[in-house]
Amino acid sequence: MNLSRRNLLTLTGAAVATSALAACGSNKGGLESGSTASPATSAGGAGATLTQWYHEYGEAGTQEAVKKYAAAYDQATVQVKWNVGDYAKLLSAALLTNDVPDLFESEMGPSIDMIKAGQVADLTDVVGADAKKFDQELIERMSYEGKIYGIPQVADMHLLYYRKSLLEKAGVQPPKTFDELVAAAKAVKTKDMGGLFVGNDGIGPIGAALLYASGNDWFDASRTKAGFLDQSFYDALTGFRDLFNSGALLQSASKDWFDGSPFANEETAMQWGGLWSMTDIQKALGDDFGVLPFPAIGSKGKQATMFGAFGTCVAAKGKNVEAAKQYAKWLWVDQTDYQVDFANNYGTHVPAQPALAPECTKLAEGAGADAAKIFTEFGKPASDILWSGAMADSFGAAVSNVVKKNADPAKEMAAVGSKVVAELKRING
Structure with missing residues (x-):
């Protein structure tokens, strides 16, 4: 692939x-x-x-x-x-x-x-x-x-794949909110199967999903500074960190998130992956799966996909x-x-x-x-045209620090915000 x-x-x-x-x-x-x-x-x-x-x-x-x-x-x-x-x-x-x-x-x-x-x-x-x-x-x-x-x-595009029969057996509905996603992941997890898989590093492309699903964007309306320096995004990061540490998140699979194999092979009951994998998933599971956008997070959040x-x-x-x-x-x-x-x-x-x-x-x-x-x-x-590689590196490192190192999201994202301002000044020179 x-x-x-x-x-x-x-x-x-x-x-x-x-x-x-x-x-x-x-x-x-x-x-x-x-x-x-x-x-x-x-x-x-x-x-x-x-x-x-x-x-x-x-x-x-x-x-x-x-x-x-x-x-x-x-x-x-x-x-x-x-x-x-x-x-x-x-x-x-x-x-x-x-x-x-x-x-x-x-x-x-x-x-x-x-x-x-x-x-x-x-x-x-x-x-x-x-x-x-x-x-x-x-x-x-x-x-x-x-x-x-x-x-x-x-x-x-990205999609949340879920096994219909496994969610039905656990008595949970396809999740439309992040709280429902967490509850579903915990309910369907077994000793042999993860509840949710987003990548072999435990994070995958989830930072962008958390940003959009919490109701935020890459830049503010004036496109002069970061658009995610908001408590709603910080809460989304800490909420995902809790899921990361809950045991319901599969963090080691046969393939990474961009390959549908972990889901098709029943290593996980749900997987954040790509539309490109659907053909192979259908061959393996028939009609026993559904797809969703990433669930909405918090009071200002909304379902989203990249x-x-x-x-x-x-x-x-x-x-x-x-x-x-x-x-x-x-x-x-x-x-x-x-x-x-x-x-x-x-x-x-x-x-x-x-x-x-x-x-x-x-x-x-x-x-x-x-x-x-x-x-x-x-x-x-997946990004704004003004979103540069330097911004991406800073943002990705900050997400990882929050999730894996228990760093404070407000402090981490403040540093990203400074990088964003500097890069925008360079670009708009």
Whole structure:
């Protein structure tokens, strides 16, 4: 299983300060020195020759699919380059040269640094009125100061998986609040099965879930300081710490949270995981499972889930900027049949255009349909476009200190808040 799309759900979401997270290969995204990419594959066409970059997806058939899409375009010759390894590192290096790819995918669209450096083209006019067809949270996440810089391809999301039969046997309802989640985890735990699993470090990507579910956000309304320096978030952290220490939380499983195996193998009765695992879980458990958003925490809290998405960008310094824009629009705005294929046939994902979800057979009924509804009603981006790596590191370390070292959440988050202010000043320079 490729972890690359998981990366955008953990690292950009800043849930933990680790080097691994939406579905799919090495989750660290760009090529390490000495690694190789598959040869560019030419597609038939007229006019300009375009180079399009993808990271390595783990789902079988994805590489063949994107090459098929490129081959169908008749307004240009599109050469697909499939990059194996640390994609983000390779992409960052390439964007500093004169040999940039005309189009490339990037986690959650381009970073704020790419935009500020003028490395990506403005796609607002290309997308135009069709922007309303996309999930608006996704479009906003790939926009800055009212301009669109990335076209969402497909969305990955987190879900709370639960065994229907085990909760029924324990006499508990599917949890909608954090208190209910804790009670359910304790009720279904046995000597052979954990109540809840969120990661082999006991934390996984839970920091972002706690933030959203407690009614908070990454920044305040003015986007000048942290938006989580609030007692409601501190209470969420200490509440999770109590669960961490209760014995109901499975803290060592056969695979980590981004793999559905612990849940499918009955190592845990509930698991915080990804939609991408649903196909394998269905094969193992049939209909004996359900999915939920993360339960609401506290009086101001609300159910929530995080999602990530790769977005197609056009290099501002590419040799064929206008031709690249038109191909990006053709593929990710106009060709809805390819978008359904991409979301539905290589793992399980949510189309970036919500109206296409009913056409995805895996989202048409049962848990898949529930997931699509959760995405629409409760989905939040794994991070804000201004949320930097330095902020993520600070936030993840603070969450870990509170949960594992019994640190005071107000003091830990105050330090994060200082880092946030400093980083925002740097970014907005």
